[in-house]
Each structure stands twice: as structure tokens, then as C-alpha cells.
Amino acid sequence: MQDLLYFFQQLINGLTIGSTYALIAIGYTMVYGIIGMINFAHGEIYMIGAYTALIAITGLTALGVAWLPLILIVALVCAMIVSSSMGWAVERVAYRPVRGRHRLIPLISAIGMSIFLQNYVHLAQGSRNIGFPSLIDGGFNFGSGEGFQMSLSYMQITIFITTLICMTALSLFISRSRTGRACRAVSQDLGMANLLGIDTNRIISATFVIGAALAAVAGLLLGMYYGSVDPLFGFIAGLKAFTAAVLGGIGSIPGAMLGGLILGVAESMTSGYLSGEYKDVISFSLLILILLFKPTGLLGKPEVEKI
Amino acid sequence: MAANNFRHALFCAIITLIISYPIIGFNLEAQGINVMLTGADTGTVVMVLLAAVMVFLFQLFREQIMGALRSVPNPLPQSSKEPMAENRRAKIESWVLTGIVILALFWPFFVSRGSVDLATLVLIYVMLALGLNVVVGLAGLLDLGYVAFYAVGAYTFALLSQYTGISFWLALPIGALLAALFGLVLGFPVLRLRGDYLAIVTLGFGEIIRILLNNWTTLTGGPNGIGGIPDPTLFGMEFGRRVKEEGNTSFHETFGIAYSGEHKVIFLYLIALVLAVFTALVIRRFMRMPVGRAWEALREDEIAARSLGLSRTAVKLSAFTIGAFFAGFAGTVFASKQGFISPESFVFLESAIILAIVVLGGMGSQIGVVLAAIAVTILPELAREFSEYRMLIFGAAMVLMMVWRPQGLMPMRRIHIELKKQE
Amino acid sequence: MLEVQNLSMRFGGLLAVDEVSLDIQEHEIVSIIGPNGAGKTTVFNCMSGFYKPTGGKILFEGKEVQGKPDYKISRLGMVRTFQHVRLFSQMTVVENLLVAQHRHLNTNLISGLIKTPNYRTKEQKSLDRAAYWLDRVGLLDLANREAGNLAYGQQRRLEIARCMVTEPKLLMLDEPAAGLNPAETKELNQLIVSLKEDYNVSVVLIEHDMSLVMDISDRINVINQGRPLASGTPEEIRQNDDVIKAYLGEA
Numbered sequence: 001m002q003d004l005l006y007f008f009q010q011l012i013n014g015l016t017i018g019s020t021y022a023l024i025a026i027g028y029t030m031v032y033g034i035i036g037m038i039n040f041a042h043g044e045i046y047m048i049g050a051y052t053a054l055i056a057i058t059g060l061t062a063l064g065v066a067w068l069p070l071i072l073i074v075a076l077v078c079a080m081i082v083s084s085s086m087g088w089a090v091e092r093v094a095y096r097p098v099r100g101r102h103r104l105i106p107l108i109s110a111i112g113m114s115i116f117l118q119n120y121v122h123l124a125q126g127s128r129n130i131g132f133p134s135l136i137d138g139g140f141n142f143g144s145g146e147g148f149q150m151s152l153s154y155m156q157i158t159i160f161i162t163t164l165i166c167m168t169a170l171s172l173f174i175s176r177s178r179t180g181r182a183c184r185a186v187s188q189d190l191g192m193a194n195l196l197g198i199d200t201n202r203i204i205s206a207t208f209v210i211g212a213a214l215a216a217v218a219g220l221l222l223g224m225y226y227g228s229v230d231p232l233f234g235f236i237a238g239l240k241a242f243t244a245a246v247l248g249g250i251g252s253i254p255g256a257m258l259g260g261l262i263l264g265v266a267e268s269m270t271s272g273y274l275s276g277e278y279k280d281v282i283s284f285s286l287l288i289l290i291l292l293f294k295p296t297g298l299l300g301k302p303e304v305e306k307i
Numbered sequence: 308m309a310a311n312n313f314r315h316a317l318f319c320a321i322i323t324l325i326i327s328y329p330i331i332g333f334n335l336e337a338q339g340i341n342v343m344l345t346g347a348d349t350g351t352v353v354m355v356l357l358a359a360v361m362v363f364l365f366q367l368f369r370e371q372i373m374g375a376l377r378s379v380p381n382p383l384p385q386s387s388k389e390p391m392a393e394n395r396r397a398k399i400e401s402w403v404l405t406g407i408v409i410l411a412l413f414w415p416f417f418v419s420r421g422s423v424d425l426a427t428l429v430l431i432y433v434m435l436a437l438g439l440n441v442v443v444g445l446a447g448l449l450d451l452g453y454v455a456f457y458a459v460g461a462y463t464f465a466l467l468s469q470y471t472g473i474s475f476w477l478a479l480p481i482g483a484l485l486a487a488l489f490g491l492v493l494g495f496p497v498l499r500l501r502g503d504y505l506a507i508v509t510l511g512f513g514e515i516i517r518i519l520l521n522n523w524t525t526l527t528g529g530p531n532g533i534g535g536i537p538d539p540t541l542f543g544m545e546f547g548r549r550v551k552e553e554g555n556t557s558f559h560e561t562f563g564i565a566y567s568g569e570h571k572v573i574f575l576y577l578i579a580l581v582l583a584v585f586t587a588l589v590i591r592r593f594m595r596m597p598v599g600r601a602w603e604a605l606r607e608d609e610i611a612a613r614s615l616g617l618s619r620t621a622v623k624l625s626a627f628t629i630g631a632f633f634a635g636f637a638g639t640v641f642a643s644k645q646g647f648i649s650p651e652s653f654v655f656l657e658s659a660i661i662l663a664i665v666v667l668g669g670m671g672s673q674i675g676v677v678l679a680a681i682a683v684t685i686l687p688e689l690a691r692e693f694s695e696y697r698m699l700i701f702g703a704a705m706v707l708m709m710v711w712r713p714q715g716l717m718p719m720r721r722i723h724i725e726l727k728k729q730e
Numbered sequence: 731m732l733e734v735q736n737l738s739m740r741f742g743g744l745l746a747v748d749e750v751s752l753d754i755q756e757h758e759i760v761s762i763i764g765p766n767g768a769g770k771t772t773v774f775n776c777m778s779g780f781y782k783p784t785g786g787k788i789l790f791e792g793k794e795v796q797g798k799p800d801y802k803i804s805r806l807g808m809v810r811t812f813q814h815v816r817l818f819s820q821m822t823v824v825e826n827l828l829v830a831q832h833r834h835l836n837t838n839l840i841s842g843l844i845k846t847p848n849y850r851t852k853e854q855k856s857l858d859r860a861a862y863w864l865d866r867v868g869l870l871d872l873a874n875r876e877a878g879n880l881a882y883g884q885q886r887r888l889e890i891a892r893c894m895v896t897e898p899k900l901l902m903l904d905e906p907a908a909g910l911n912p913a914e915t916k917e918l919n920q921l922i923v924s925l926k927e928d929y930n931v932s933v934v935l936i937e938h939d940m941s942l943v944m945d946i947s948d949r950i951n952v953i954n955q956g957r958p959l960a961s962g963t964p965e966e967i968r969q970n971d972d973v974i975k976a977y978l979g980e981a
Contacts, residue, residue, distance in 0.1 A: 038503045048330065055333050058344040078329070085325040097710040103502045104606075105709050107449055108666055111506075112705025115659055119699035124331045131342055235655070239514075242507060277522045284511035291504050292496050589843065596842040597832050604818045604829040611816035614778060615830045615896060616804040625839075721822050726873050729862035 005142065005150040010272035011265060016156045016225065018264020019163040023218035024241035025248070025256035026170065027087075027211025033187040033251035034207050035099065040110035041090050042215060043238015044117035049083040049216030050223040050233060051121060054132055061133075068135060072220075079216040086117075087212025088205055096201070114235075122231040129230035132223040159221050166217055167257060170210070174253065179206055187251070236280065240267075243287040249300025258298060316366035323359045331355055411580055415573045423569075423576045425688055427644055430579035431637045432680040434586045436664040437673065438633030441590055443662065444670035444719070445599065446626035447606025448498070449506040451658055452513025455493075456486040456631035458520065458653035460638020465533040465648050466526070475539035479582075479639045486635025487628045494627035498620055513658060520650040532649025536642050538571055539578055546571035579640050586633050587673055593629070595722060602626050603671075656698070663701040666708055669715020678717065731756050731791055731932060732777075732808070732900055738785035739772050746772045748956040749786070754900065754932050759922065761935045761943045764953035765976070770936045771813060773953070774904055777934075778810045779803040790900070807899035811906060813936075815885045819878025823869055823888060826877050827860035830892045856895075863891040867921070883914040890921065900932045901925065907939045915942060922946055944968070952976075 024046050031039045056075040065071055094113040098106045139153030174180040185193045186203045194200045222237070223229050244263045248255025263283055270282040290297065332352055336343045346352075365372060415423040435457060442450045460482035467473040467481065497508045520527045527533065538546055544558040558574075559566040593599045601622045604612040613619055642648050660683065668679030683701070687694035708715065732754040739747040747769040754760045762770050776783040779800035788796040795803055804810075818826050841849045864870040867887040872880065877888060886906060893901055903922070907915045923946055925931045937943050943950065943964070950967045952959040960970045967973055 038507065051335075052329050054335060054342070055329055055344060058335060058342050059333070062344055082325055082329055085322045089322055089326055094706045094710070098713075101713065102447075104443070104447055104449060104670075105713050107503055107506060108662070109706050109709035111451070111659065111662070112666075112702045112709065114702070115663075115698055116702030116706065119696075119702060121330060123695065123699060125335055128337070130335050130337050131340060133342070239507070239510065246504075246507075275522075277518065281515050281518055284515050287511055288497070288508050291500055291508055295500070295504070592843050593839075596839075597828070598839060598842070600821070600825055600829045601832055603821055603825075607818035607820055608816045610780070611812065611818065612829070613780075613800045614804055614810055614812075614816075615832070615892065616801050616809075617829070617832055618799075618801045721825070721874070721876065723874050724822070724824050724857070726824060726857060726861040726864065726870065728865055728870060729858055 002148050005148050006272065009148075009150045010268045012150075012152055012156060013272075014265030014268030015261060016159050016264070017222075017268060018244075018261040019159060020218040020222050020225075020260075021237075021241045021244045021264055022257045022260025023163055023166060023214045023221075024237060025244040025260050026253060027208075027215050028242050028245040029248075029250055029253060029256040030183075030207045030211050032245070034183070034190070034204055035095070037095070037106045038110065038242065039090075039095075039208075039211070040107070040238075041094070041113040041117055042211065043234035043236075043241070044114050044121075045083050045086050045090070045212045045234070046215035046219045046237060046241075047229070047231065047234030048086055048117065048121060049079040049212075049219030050132075050229045051125060051219075052082040052216070053079040053220040053223060054130065054229060057133060057135070072135065076217065076220055079220050080213045083212040083216035083219070084209040087208040087215075090117075091205055091208040096204075114238075118231050118235065125231070127231060129228040129233075132227050132229055134224055134227055136224065155225055159225065162217060162221060166214055170214070170253065173210075179203070183207060240283055243283050243290075246287060246297055247290050249297030252297070252299045255297055255299035312367060312369075316363045319366045320359045320363035323362045324355070327355045327358060328352075408580075408584055412577070415576050420569050420572050423572050424644075425685065427572070427576045427579045427640075429681050429684045430576070430583045431641050431644070432661070432664065432684050433583045433677050434579075434633055434637040434640070435661045436668070436676045436680045437583075437586050437590055438630045438637070439661050440665050440668075440671065440673070440676050441593070441602070441633075442626050442630035443665050444672070444676075445594065445606065446602040446623060447502070448623060448626060449502060450509045450627070450630070451506050451655070451662070452509035452511070452516070453630070453634060453661055454653045454655070454658040455513040455516040456490055456634035457638040457641070457657070458516055458650075459486040459489050459631075460635030461642040461648045461652070462520065462527065462533070462638075463635070464639045464642045465536050468537055469533060469535070475537060475639070475643050479636065482639040483632045483635035486638065487632035490628040490631025491624060494624050494631075495620075498623040498627065510655065510658075513653075513655060517650050517653055520653070528649075530649060530651070532647055532651070534647040536646050536648070538646070539575065539643055541574060546574055575640075575644055579644075582636055582640060586636065587677070590629075590633075591673060598622075598625055659698075660701065663705055666705050667716060669717045669719055670713075671719035672715060672717050675715050675717025675719070679715075732934075733789040734773070734777065734786070735789070736786040737773065737776055737783050737788065737796075739769070739776055739781060740784045746956050747776070747783075747953075750951075750953060750956070750958050751786075752934075752951055752961075754934055756932055757926060757930060758948045759926055759933045759935060759946050761937060761947040761950045762953060763937065763940075763943055763950060764959070767955075768953045769956040770953055771904060772956075774810060774902055774934075774936060777803075778808065778902060804896070807897075808902065809893040809896050809898040809900075810902035811886075811889045811893060811904055813904045813908065815882075815889050817877040817880075817885055817888060817892075819876065821877060822874050823864065823877050823880070824857075824860050824873040826888060826892050827863060827895050828856055830895050831856040831859065859895050863895050866894075867891045883910055886910065886914075886918070887921070894925070894929070894931075898931060900934065902934045904936050905938065906935070907937055907942055915939060918942070919946055 024042065027042045028039060031037065053075040056078040057071055060071050060074060090113055094109045095106060098109050134155065136155045136158055139151050139156070142150040174183060182193070182198045182203050183206065185196070185198060186200050190200055240263060241260070244259035245256050246259070247263055248257065248259025263286065266286060267279045267283055270279045332347050332355060334345045334347055336345060415426065435453070439450065439453050442448050442453070463482040463485050464475070464478040467478055493512055497505060500508060521530055523529070540555060541558060543555050544561055545555050546558050558570055601612070601617050604617060605619065605622050609619060612622070641652070664679045664683050665676055667683070668675035668677070687697045734750065734752040737747055737750045738745065750773055752760065752762070762773065764770055772781065775781045776796070777788055779795070779798055779802070782797045786796065787794055790806055790808060795806065818829060821829070861870065864873055867890065869884060869888060869891070872884070877885065880888060890903070890906065907918055910918060919942055922933055922935070926933060935943065935947065947964055949962065950964055951961040952967060952973050954976045959976055960967060960973050962970070
């Protein structure tokens with residue numbers, strides 16, 4: 001019974017982290033699906049979302065606002081606006097001018113952008129990690145008094161529900177809206193979509209903006225969950241989310257969700273049963289194994305090499 | 308059109324404000340367990356506003372500005388120009404290079420110890436960048452975990468000296484070969500991957516190696532690192548004040564000169580110089596050999612290269628292994644120079660700096676890479692206030708280079724080959 | 731020398747090539763023709779090892795080669811060009827030819843580093859061979875230009891020269907006349923015939939330029955919608971009713 005509770009605790013923790021990975025992974029997967037490049041700076045955009053949310057929360061608290069839903073919503077909106085603008089600007093400055101060049105060039109540009117943004121926040125806010133108020137405390141406890149107690153915190157529930165709302169909204173947007181349809185068309189065949197009169201530049205910008213907005217949501221949630229942020233906050237999370245995207249099949253949105261959840265669970269099981277130090281090793285190994293043996297991921301479509 | 312332009316410029320200016328004001332305009336400060344928010348000083352706010360105005364003006368007059376820029380003649384030579392008097396140019400070039408190397412040999416005797424020490428570091432970066440240049444610049448494989456091989460070289464020397472008391476000269480080839488072996492073993496599975504996947508997988512490998520170094524405390528000492536790494540010796544002569552090892556003599560006693568700490572620093576510098584020149588010469592030779600041409604062919608068009616009988620795996624592996632070999636070299640020198648190593652020296656940032664050197668110098672170009680290594684290492688030392696902004700500037704420079712001048716500041720010049728007409 | 735038996739290639743639900751058979755004798759020029767999308771290039775991709783065929787056999791000099799990796803097939807002496815020219819565009823013209831001779835120069839790294847006499851001899855030989863073929867296709871004066879800077883027709887000729895320095899037994903040309911003007915096409919015509927006559931290379935040709943195909947082919951295979959439609963001498967093909975209906979008629 002104890003063991004089972006312990007197992008379920010790890011599962012819940014894993015699904016919590018995993019669902020935020022999924023939110024970030026969507027940004028990677030959508031951009032990859034449309035222009036076939038890895039947006040290395042995406043992790044930084046997520047980090048900037050977390051910082052903006054923290055600034056908004058601290059500012060509102062200082063102004064004496066105490067009503068929690070208002071604080072959260074304002075923080076979320078601020079984070080989404082700043083991150084989306086950043087996503088838009090990054091695409092405009094670093095990616096659009098090099099689109100279609102030799103494949104190494106956009107990649108290096110993206111890495112440069114990632115380094116730039118990391119140090120931008122580092123210079124503005126310092127390199128130390130800053131405490132993030134948890135705001136949502138408490139939760140349910142299961143299990144007997146003396147043994148292991150399994151807990152499901154309200155924070156975790158908030159993360160699940162928010163992720164679910166975002167995913168549903170995204171799915172509806174992609175399948176129903178005009179822009180969503182155009183997104184799908186562009187990811188099928190950019191050149192053809194262009195010929196059919198779709199403003200592909202606008203669609204690509206939209207992809208970056210949507211991905212960045214979701215990353216900002218993840219930034220707020222994970223900031224509260226972990227309780228601190230620092231400028232390197234986005235680097236590892238970005239890598240993890242990318243792993244999730246590849247795991248699920250890069251280019252596939254349901255794949256990103258699935259990959260995120262699997263990766264989160266795999267990590268928390270490693271921390272729970274082996275050692276927390278090695279959870280990064282596990283996720284990188286998972287990434288390498290997937291790429292070697294099933295590079296299309298779980299839900300991706302096989303690519304035929306064009307000659 | 309004008310109204311449209313104005314709207315776009317205004318939009319860009321607003322975006323600039325949104326992405327800069329919240330992050331720069333407010334400072335988060337931890338006070339105890341609470342976080343306080345303070346506004347930035349007026350100067351910073353004015354700068355942010357100024358930036359927005361500049362973006363606005365630039366976007367508004369974009370056409371005119373770009374037009375004006377285009378009409379400025381390019382001050383740097385174009386790579387496509389037909390070279391003149393090839394033999395003479397090559398001769399002058401090799402004379403100049405030899406002259407520089409000779410100067411570099413005597414230079415340390417006339418400057419301060421600190422400068423020599425810095426110059427040694429520059430030479431280590433030169434080796435690293437030349438090695439990475441093979442992988443990224445020539446073979447077109449983006450390796451973001453290059454620092455892992457550097458770590459293998461450094462840790463090989465540190466561990467071997469700790470457990471077996473090996474000397475620097477023996478550790479140098481062993482470290483390099485072991486790094487090469489790592490390159491071979493890690494490279495074999497991952498080189499089938501497409502370019503961007505390769506980048507992220509090598510990044511992962513680099514992190515795995517660092518995490519292992521950090522956590523395998525019994526072997527590597529974890530975050531505390533390994534100290535007491537011996538200095539190189541010169542034909543059994545040590546550079547310390549007292550001889551540490553049985554059978555060795557000390558340098559200053561043999562030559563009957565007063566002991567000076569500078570001897571060791573200069574000696575290390577000379578070793579690094581010789582190794583850097585060796586690295587440059589070997590790689591230069593490789594570039595003129597079939598293997599070097601195969602690297603470039605694979606970078607240019609993998610499918611065509613395969614259709615001509617080049618094995619993708621063999622060619623990529625050779626680049627990966629040779630790059631790793633020189634990183635191992637550099638690692639051994641680094642361990643000896645520092646006398647102490649810890650995982651801290653082998654973080655992703657280090658890989659990024661080496662990559663920045665290669666990109667700024669000009670992918671494939673050796674002279675460019677050497678100059679960039681010097682600039683990137685020395686500039687932050689010259690201007691201390693600059694060093695804080697170093698990575699910010701590197702990041703921005705990488706983006707700008709890719710957008711405006713992807714071939715780098717000193718693009719690689721093609722080798723001129725004389726052909727005789729055949730009957 | 732080359733025999734393709736019942737070759738099939740399926741991509742997901744699409745059967746791109748269905749039971750195609752070909753045979754090419756020594757000293758022969760064989761063309762594959764058919765409307766766009768008929769699966770001609772797919773047949774080439776299977777023959778040169780880029781695709782693993784889902785069915786059928788490919789025999790080269792009596793040995794089965796289907797499914798072998800591309801670089802091994804090329805080393806056996808089957809070399810191809812591409813529909814869209816694929817040069818190493820940032821490398822010089824002569825370097826393009828040197829790369830192609832990689833396997834002739836297959837010495838180890840050390841002998842190259844210290845320039846052993848054996849290495850020097852081999853290097854000189856490959857330079858001579860490159861010079862010969864550059865002269866042959868009229869590009870000797872441009873040897874040190876970057877390949878990407880050549881005019882389109884020159885790039886096409888360089889691609890063929892690059893194949894020829896590997897000393898192939900069978901040359902596969904994928905639409906070599908596409909984008910060439912009539913004068914260049916005529917030159918190409920003479921070049922291909924000379925490859926067969928003077929260098930004893932067999933040629934498989936995919937081409938849309940009917941006058942070129944009819945002029946130089948010994949035999950022609952027609953493919954339509956992935957299936958073989960007819961094969962025979964140019965004269966027979968010209969008079970084949972199916973072919974006229976399916977292909978020539980609509981052209």
C-alpha cells in the first residue's frame with residue numbers, strides 16, 4: 001500500500017511537470033512543422049514569461065491587490081503579451097532574414113538568439129535565482145498518519161486544468177479558425193500555400209506568437225510550482241520540452257502533449273526511485289534513443305527524403 | 308504605402324517597448340524571503356524609450372537606410388574574385404605567418420607574467436576553435452557538446468596523474484586519443500541524424516558528461532574537482548622551486564639561474580604555441596587532402612556526395628573524431644595550466660564561446676578563426692566593464708553575422724589548383 | 731550488364747513504381763521515357779540505392795544490388811546525375827572532380843599528412859584525370875571558379891564530368907537536357923554518344939526531349955503511371971499505338 005501510494009505520488013508529480021513540458025513543446029513542434037527549424041530561443045521565451053509573471057505579481061502585491069484570481073489573471077496576461085511580443089520579434093530579427101539559407105545558418109542564428117536573451121535577462125535582473133511566491137497553497141492528502149502520505153496539491157490541480165484549457169483552445173483554434181486552417185496548409189506545403197494567396201509570413205509570425213504565449217503560461221505555472229526563477233531557468237526546460245516534442249513526433253501537436261506527459265513521468269520516476277541528480281541524464285538518454293531508433297517519434301509521420 | 312509604413316513602424320516601436328520595458332524597467336530584489344520590486348533609474352528608462360524611438364525611425368525610413376547601406380562599397384575582399392599571381396601570394400603569406408610565429412616565440416620574454424598567462428589561454432582557445440572548425444566549418448555538423456571532448460582530455464590527465472603519476476608528455480597523446488575515441492563512440496550512433504537533431508543530441512551528450520563528472524564523486528571529486536595536476540617538464544627538468552619527483556632535476560638549478568615563477572608560465576605558453584601551430588598545420592594539410600574535400604562535399608550536398616561513393620558515416624566520423632582529438636589536446640594543456648579542474652570549466656557556455664569564435668572568424672577559415680579566438684578572449688580582459696556584456700554581445704554577434712555575413716569576417720579562401728592540359 | 735526485374739516501390743498507400751523491368755547491355759544507350767509523375771526518377775532512385783525498393787530485383791553484372799547503400803552501388807560503377815543539378819557549389823570546379831575520385835585516392839591519413847611518394851603519385855593522377863575531363867567538357871579555363879557561379883549549361887556538363895572521373899561502367903542521367911538551349915542540347919547529344927563510343931560506358935537516360943531520345947537511344951522503355959507500357963527500338967516505339975495514345979499523342 002505504501003509502495004503504491006509512493007508510486008502514485010511520483011506519477012502525479014510526473015504528470016504535473018509533463019503537462020507543462022507539453023505546453024512548451026507545442027512551440028517547438030509548431031515552428032518545426034511550419035519552417036522545419038528548431039527554435040533554440042524558445043526556452044528563453046518561456047523564461048521571460050516566468051520573469052514577467054513574477055514582476056507583475058510582485059507589482060500587484062506592492063500595490064495592495066490581494067484578490068488571488070485577479071493577480072493570477074493579470075500576471076498571466078502580462079506574461080503572455082511580453083512573451084508573444086518577444087516571439088514575434090525573435091522571428092522577425094533572427095529567423096526571417098535567414099529563412100531558406102543553408103540549414104546551418106538559421107540554427108546558429110537561433111543559438112545566438114538564445115544566448116542573447118539569456119544574458120539580456122541576466123543583465124537586467126541579475127544571475128541569482130529569485131523566489132517565486134507559490135500563491136496557491138494546500139491540497140489533498142491521502143494515506144495514514146505515520147506512513148507515506150500521498151499529496152495532490154491545489155497547485156498541481158491548477159496546472160492540470162490550465163494545461164487542459166490551453167490544449168483544448170489550441171485544438172479548436174487549429175481546426176476551426178481561418179488562421180488555424182492556414183497554419184495547417186502552410187505546414188503541408190509552404191510554397192503552395194504561398195501561391196494560393198495565404199500570407200505565409202503572417203502565418204509563420206502567428207505560429208511564433210502562439211507558441212510563445214503557451215510557453216508564457218507554462219512559465220507562470222512552473223515558476224509557482226518550483227518557487228524560483230533564474231536566467232538559466234529556460235535552458236534545461238527548453239531542452240526537456242524539445243525532447244518531449246521529438247518523443248511525440250516533431251510537427252505533431254497531439255504528439256507534443258503525449259511526449260510531454262511521458263517525459264514528465266519518466267523523470268519523476270527516476271527521481272523517485274533512483275536519484276534526482278540523474279533525471280536530466282534520463283531525459284537526454286531518452287531523446288538520443290528516440291532519435292536513433294524512431295526519429296519520427298510516437299505520432300509523427302515518416303519523412304521521405306526528397307531527391 | 309506611407310500610412311502602411313507608419314503603422315508598421317509604430318507597431319515595431321510598441322513591440323520594442325513591450326519586450327524591453329517590463330524586463331529592464333523593473334528590478335526584482337530578494338529581501339529575506341520576500342521579493343521587492345523597484346523601478347529602474349531614469350537613465351535606464353530613457354534608454355528604453357530611446358531604443359523604441361530608434362526602432363520607429365529605422366522602420367519608417369527602412370527603404371532609404373537599406374538603400375544607402377547597399378551603395379556603400381564592401382570594404383572586405385570578396386571570395387569570388389579570381390586570385391592574382393597565386394604562387395607569389397602563397398609565398399608572401401607563408402613568410403608572414405612564419406614571421407608571426409617567430410615573433411610569438413620571443414614575445415613572452417619581454418612582457419608581464421599576466422599577459423603570458425592570458426596568451427596561453429588564447430592559444431588553448433585557438434586549438435579548440437580550430438578543432439571545432441573542422442566539425443562545424445568544414446563538415447557542416449553543428450556540435451554543441453564540443454566541450455565534452457575538452458573535458459575528456461583534461462580529466463584524463465588529471466585522473467591519470469592522480470592515480471598513476473603520469474607526466475604531461477605522456478598524458479598529451481593519451482588525452483587526445485581518448486577524446487578522439489569518445490568522439491568515435493559517441494559519433495557513431497548520432498551522425499546519421501539530420502543537422503538540427505545532431506545539434507541537440509550533442510548538446511545533450513555534453514550535458515550528460517558534465518552531470519556525470521559532477522556526480523561521480525568517488526572518481527572525479529564531483530563539484531570539488533581535482534587538484535595537484537603536475538606542470539609539464541622539459542627533458543626531466545621541473546619548473547618548481549623544489550623537485551617533486553624522484554630522478555628529476557630542476558630547471559633553474561641545471562642552468563644555474565635564479566628561480567623564477569615566470570619560467571614555468573613561459574614554458575607552458577611555448578608548449579601551447581607549438582601545439583596550436585601543430586594543430587593549425589595538421590588541419591591545413593587535411594583540408595588539402597581527400598578527407599578534407601570529402602568533409603566539405605558532405606556539407607555542400609550530402610546526396611550528391613553519397614551518389615559519388617562517399618560513405619556518409621565514415622566521412623562524418625572522421626571529422627568528429629579529428630575535432631575531438633584536438634579538443635583533447637587543448638584539454639590536457641588546460642589541465643596542466645590550471646593545475647586544478649572541475650566540471651565548472653566544461654559547461655555549455657564554453658561550447659557556445661568556441662562556436663562563437665568559429666562563426667565570427669568565418670567557418671572553414673583558419674586565419675579568421677585564430678584572429679577571432681584572440682579577439683574573443685582578449686577583449687573582455689582589456690575592458691572589464693565589457694566582460695559583463697560579453698555573452699550578450701557574442702549572442703547578438705552570432706545572429707548579426709548569420710543575417711549579414713554568414714561566411715564570417717575572414718571567409719575561407721578556396722585553394723587554387725594549377726592544372727596541366729592533358730592530351 | 732544491368733537487369734531490373736519486376737521492380738516495385740510503394741510509398742505508404744501509393745504505388746509509385748509497379749513491376750517495372752529493364753535491361754541494359756554493355757555499350758548501349760537506353761532511355762526511359764514517360765509523362766511527368768510516371769515514376770521514372772523513382773526507378774533511378776531505386777537503382778542508385780537512395781530508395782530501398784519494396785519489390786523486385788536489380789542485378790548489376792550478375793550480382794543483386796537492390797537495397798544496398800547508395801555509396802556502395804556507386805563504388806561498383808553505377809553513377810548518376812540529378813534532375814536538379816547537385817554540385818558542391820561553394821567548392822571550385824576542380825575540387826568537385828577531386829571529391830569524386832575519393833575512392834581512387836583511398837590512402838590513409840598519415841601517408842597524406844607526410845606526403846609519401848605513393849600519395850603524391852596518386853594525387854597527381856587524379857589531378858590529371860580531372861584536367862582531362864574538364865578539357866573534354868570545355869571547362870578547363872574555369873577550373874578554379876566556384877562551381878555555384880557557373881552558368882546552368884556549364885553546371886550540367888560539370889556534373890557529367892564529375893561522374894566520368896569515377897570511371898563508371900554505367901552512367902545514369904536524369905533529364906540532362908532540361909533547361910538547355912538547342913545548341914547546348916546538340917553538344918550534349920554528341921557528348922553522350924562519345925561516352926558510349928570512346929569510353930565504353932553504358933548510359934541510362936531519363937529525358938523529355940524526344941528528338942534527343944530518338945536520336946541517340948539504342949532502345950527505349952516507356953513507363954506510364956508506374957507501369958511499363960512498351961519497350962523497343964526508337965522505330966518500334968514511334969509506331970507503338972499505346973505509346974502514341976498515352977504519351978506522344980498528348981505531347
